[in-house]
Amino acid sequence: MNLFSRLLYSAIAGVLLLAAVLLMAVAVARTFTGFRTGDGALDTMLDGIGLVIIAVAVADVGKFLFEEEVIADRELRHPAEARGSLTKFMTIIIVALSLESLVLITKAARDKPADILFPALLMLVAVAALVGLGLFQKLSQHATAAIPDNVDDKESEEEKPLAARRVTKTTGAKKGNPINQ
Numbered sequence: 001m002n003l004f005s006r007l008l009y010s011a012i013a014g015v016l017l018l019a020a021v022l023l024m025a026v027a028v029a030r031t032f033t034g035f036r037t038g039d040g041a042l043d044t045m046l047d048g049i050g051l052v053i054i055a056v057a058v059a060d061v062g063k064f065l066f067e068e069e070v071i072a073d074r075e076l077r078h079p080a081e082a083r084g085s086l087t088k089f090m091t092i093i094i095v096a097l098s099l100e101s102l103v104l105i106t107k108a109a110r111d112k113p114a115d116i117l118f119p120a121l122l123m124l125v126a127v128a129a130l131v132g133l134g135l136f137q138k139l140s141q142h143a144t145a146a147i148p149d150n151v152d153d154k155e156s157e158e159e160k161p162l163a164a165r166r167v168t169k170t171t172g173a174k175k176g177n178p179i180n181q
Contacts, residue, residue, distance in 0.1 A: 009069035016062030023055035043107070050103045057096035064088055079143040083136075090133045097126035 027048040034044025068085055104119035 006070050009065055013062040013066035013070070016058050016065070020055040020059035020062065023051050023058065027051035027055065042110070046103055046107050050100060053096060053099045053103065057092055060092040060096075061089075064092065079140060083140045083144060087133065087137065090129065090136075094126055094129050094133065097122060097129065101126055 030051070031044055031048035034048075035041050101119050101123035104122060105116060108116040108119050
């Protein structure tokens, strides 16, 4: 990956992390104001929790981008790498959807039980995403298992990122390879 791409992804990750911090600050400020004035303290707290959930999801996406595109500095050449990256990303989304739907269900049940349809559908979407991720894992497992671990991508050991070299040496040692024995 070239320097421009690394800088671009670093900037994007930084902006996402800054947005997450600002969302958390807004959540704390709103919650504090709600408790201080006494106006709808529970509603204010639930809104704050919702903002914190969104902030954590945004921060996780920023962290994911930084780890995958800047630190790892690799292209997804193997199905196992793509599967792992997609699993991480989808897990972030599924957790955020699930937590947000729980907050919305709590608010709807407290305020207007008739408005519980949207939060329930949001929870259903989170469950469908989880089932889809499990199906993806199951189906892509065959593609990962079909490719041997010792296939060389025309890369010498020195060209691989440090983390990839450690994984290769560690897995090589387990298979009887004289490296690290």
